[in-house]
Every structure is written in C-alpha cells, then in structure tokens.
Amino acid sequence: MGIREELESIGQGLREELRTVQDTQSLEQLKVRLLGKKGSLTALLRGMGQLAPEERPKMGQIINERREIMQKMLDEKMRELSEREKQMRLEREALDITEPRDLPEVGAVHPTQAVLREVLDCFTGLGFEVVEGPEVELDKYNFELLNLPKNHPARDAQDTFYVDDNIVMRTHTSPVQARIMLSRKPPIRVVCPGRVFRADEIDATHSPVFHQIEGLVIDENVTMGDLKGTLDAFAKRLYGADITTRFRPSFFPFTEPSAEVDLTCFNCRGKGCRMCKGTGFIEVLGCGMVNPKVLEMCGIDPERYSGFAFGIGLERITLLRYGITDMRLLYEGDLRFLRQFR
Ligand code: PHE
Numbered sequence: 001m002g003i004r005e006e007l008e009s010i011g012q013g014l015r016e017e018l019r020t021v022q023d024t025q026s027l028e029q030l031k032v033r034l035l036g037k038k039g040s041l042t043a044l045l046r047g048m049g050q051l052a053p054e055e056r057p058k059m060g061q062i063i064n065e066r067r068e069i070m071q072k073m074l075d076e077k078m079r080e081l082s083e084r085e086k087q088m089r090l091e092r093e094a095l096d097i098t099e100p101r102d103l104p105e106v107g108a109v110h111p112t113q114a115v116l117r118e119v120l121d122c123f124t125g126l127g128f129e130v131v132e133g134p135e136v137e138l139d140k141y142n143f144e145l146l147n148l149p150k151n152h153p154a155r156d157a158q159d160t161f162y163v164d165d166n167i168v169m170r171t172h173t174s175p176v177q178a179r180i181m182l183s184r185k186p187p188i189r190v191v192c193p194g195r196v197f198r199a200d201e202i203d204a205t206h207s208p209v210f211h212q213i214e215g216l217v218i219d220e221n222v223t224m225g226d227l228k229g230t231l232d233a234f235a236k237r238l239y240g241a242d243i244t245t246r247f248r249p250s251f252f253p254f255t256e257p258s259a260e261v262d263l264t265c266f267n268c269r270g271k272g273c274r275m276c277k278g279t280g281f282i283e284v285l286g287c288g289m290v291n292p293k294v295l296e297m298c299g300i301d302p303e304r305y306s307g308f309a310f311g312i313g314l315e316r317i318t319l320l321r322y323g324i325t326d327m328r329l330l331y332e333g334d335l336r337f338l339r340q341f342r
Contacts, residue, residue: 003044003051003059007066010040014070024081031074041067108342112211112330115238115318116193119213122237123191126230128215131190133176135197139166141175145182145297146254154253159199161208169197173214174254177290177309180216181298186305187219193314204326211314216290218300218307224257224289227308231261231287238321239266246281255288255309266320275325282320285312 014034021027034041045063048056109117120130133141139150148155161169176192192214200206217226228245235243243264250260262283265276272278287310292302315327322341324330329337 003047003063006044007063010034010044011066011070014073018073018077021077021081024078024085027074027078027081034070034074035067041070106342108338110330110338111322111324111341112314112318114341115321116211116213116314118238119234119312119314119317120191120193122234123215126233128189128191128217131176131180131192132194133170133173133179133192135170135195136163137168137170137175139168141178142168142170142172145178145294146174147291147293147297148253152253154251161197161199170194171198172196172311173212174309174311176214177216177254178294178298181218181295181300186300186307187217188307189217189219191215202328204328207315207327207331209331210327213312213314215287215310215312216307217309218290218295218305220305222289222306222308224308227287227289227310230308231285231310235263238317239263242269250286250288252286252288254291254294256291258286258288261285261287261310263320267323275323282316284316284320285310287311 014030017030021030033039036042041063045060048059048063051059124130142160143152143155144150160171163169173192173194173196176190176194180188180190180192193211194214195209196212197209200208202208215230217230228247231245235245243266246262246264247259248262250258252258260283262279262281264270265273265280265282267273267275268280270280272280276282287308290307290309292306295302295305295307315330318330319325319327
C-alpha cells in the first residue's frame with residue numbers, strides 16, 4: 001500500500017473509532033495508537049525515508065496537514081467526552097441538602113448530676129465556692145482531724161474500705177473540711193461534692209459508692225441560726241416554697257451540737273404517705289456547729305471563730321426530687337430509665 005492509501009485508511013479508521021468511543025480513557029488510548037511513539041501515523045512519517053528525496057517535502061506536508069486535522073478531531077472529541085463525564089459525575093455525586101434526615105441521638109444529663117448542678121447553683125448563689133478533695137484519703141483527714149482518733153467507737157459507724165493502715169477510701173466528704181481549714185484563713189464558705197465509699201450492702205437505699213455534698217462555713221459570729229437559714233434556703237430552692245426543714249438532735253464527733261435534718265416529704269407535702277412512712281418528713285442530711293476541738297486541730301482559733309458544717313446525701317435528694325424509689329436505678333445506666341430524663 002502506498003503512503004496516500006495508508007493515510008486514507010488511517011483517517012477512515014479514526015473516524016469510525018471516534019464514532020464509537022465512549023470515554024476519555026479509551027480516547028486517550030486511541031490517540032496513543034495513532035500519534036504516540038509507536039503510533040501508526042508516526043510510523044508513516046518514519047517510513048518517508050524510503051521515498052525518493054524529491055517526493056519527501058510534498059509528502060511530508062500532506063502527512064502533517066492530515067495529522068493536524070486528526071489532532072483537532074481528537075481534541076474536539078476529548079472536550080466533548082470530558083464535558084459529558086463531568087456532567088455525569090455531578091449528577092452521581094449530587095447531594096439533596098433539603099432532604100430531611102433522622103436527628104442524631106443526643107444524651108441527657110444523668111438525674112444525679114442534674115440535681116448536683118441545682119444544689120451547687122443554689123449554694124454558689126449564696127456565696128459558696130465549690131472545691132474538691134481526693135477520693136483516696138489519709139486516715140488523718142478522714143478521721144483523726146475530725147475528732148475520730150484511732151479506736152474511737154464512732155469509726156464503726158462507717159464501714160471503711162482500708163487501702164492500708166493509714167490510707168482509706170474516704171467514707172464521707174468531711175475530710176475536705178479539714179483540708180480547707182488547714183489551708184485557708186476564715187472567712188470560709190465552701191461546698192465540696194464528691195464520691196464516698198462504704199462497705200455497705202447494695203439494695204434499694206444503699207450502695208458502697210455514693211455521693212455527698214459537704215458544706216462548711218467559718219467566720220466570726222456564725223450561729224446555728226445561720227445554719228438553719230442556709231439549709232431552709234436550700235430546701236425551698238430545690239423542692240419549693242412550702243418545704244421546711246426539721247432539725248433533730250444527733251451526734252457526730254466533728255460537730256457540737258449536731259443535728260439530723262429532715263425535709264417536708266416532697267411527695268405528700270407533709271401530710272404523711274408511704275414514702276415518708278406517715279411522718280411527713282424525710283431525712284436528707286447531717287449537720288452541726290464545727291466542734292471547737294476540730295477548729296483547733298485544724299489551726300483555727302475557736303475563741304475567735306465559729307462555723308457550721310453539713311453533709312448532704314446526693315442520691316437521697318435525687319430520689320426525692322424525681323420520686324424514684326430504688327437507688328440502684330441511678331447506677332445501672334439502663335437507657336430505658338435514663339431516657340426519661342431527656
Ligand atoms: N460526714 C457526715 C456523714 O457522712 C455528715 C456530716 C457532715 C455531719 C458535716 C455533720 C457535719 O454522715
């Protein structure tokens with residue numbers, strides 16, 4: 001076949017292939033087969049060496065013209081195909097941002113934490129500062145500085161988890177009192193929330209791990225009236241204006257005098273029901289005037305200063321707040337229970 005015929009057939013072949021080619025990748029391959037180093041048109045140009053010298057310029061010109069035409073055809077097709085591919089991709093990847101979706105599940109504040117927040121909010125509003133102490137505590141802070149020397153019978157009232165002879169899992173938040181008194185000067189006004197530990201049974205009203213909120217106020221001329229007023233404000237804030245406190249004499253080695261405080265039963269509002277066992281009141285905290293002996297051991301002059309302290313059982317008031325009757329529900333993380341607090 002002569003060069004002209006070959007040119008003709010290459011051109012013919014190209015036109016046919018351009019009619020059927022569907023994508024830019026195949027088109028690219030087609031281009032290489034034609035114009036690449038081993039392409040058919042390239043081979044044709046090389047073959048020019050076999051022509052008589054006087055024929056070469058003419059033939060060269062013809063081939064180059066054809067080549068440019070073919071190049072244009074290929075470019076044209078390339079534009080067309082890549083435009084089409086782009087359109088297809090845009091359609092495939094299109095997002096309908098107006099389409100309604102399921103909302104992601106959001107969690108809820110745990111009831112114990114919700115009540116804790118309320119309590120802290122109440123006391124910070126009264127000018128208290130929130131401080132925390134360690135859960136693993138020295139015997140010194142948990143007992144001795146609180147007027148509970150070794151072998152004191154009142155230690156038995158709190159079944160202690162001992163880590164070793166001098167280290168315990170704190171049995172109450174009162175050790176934070178001792179730490180604060182030792183590290184600050186009056187006036188002191190703090191609340192200390194946290195976990196406490198006792199070797200207790202697990203049942204509807206007991207857990208070996210629970211929470212307390214300690215309160216401590218030390219200043220000149222602090223009286224039991226201040227204690228009562230503070231706890232009244234707390235009770236009304238959490239449960240409503242008709243709720244009052246009732247003080248019953250009690251004993252704690254670190255307070256003197258000491259009291260246990262009941263609140264009007266939130267459930268029957270004082271009339272007497274199953275929840276308060278007909279008494280109209282529910283016990284929620286222990287408190288008292290800080291024992292002068294404790295003040296002294298913690299470096300505060302009992303002649304000049306006096307103070308009060310209280311320890312609120314957080315789970316207790318949470319159960320009361322929501323009318324929950326089994327404390328275990330607060331620890332089990334059962335979603336059917338927790339979802340009700342969203
Ligand atoms: N720490 C006591 C308890 O856990 C409660 C308490 C705190 C009593 C502060 C008086 C003053 O039982």
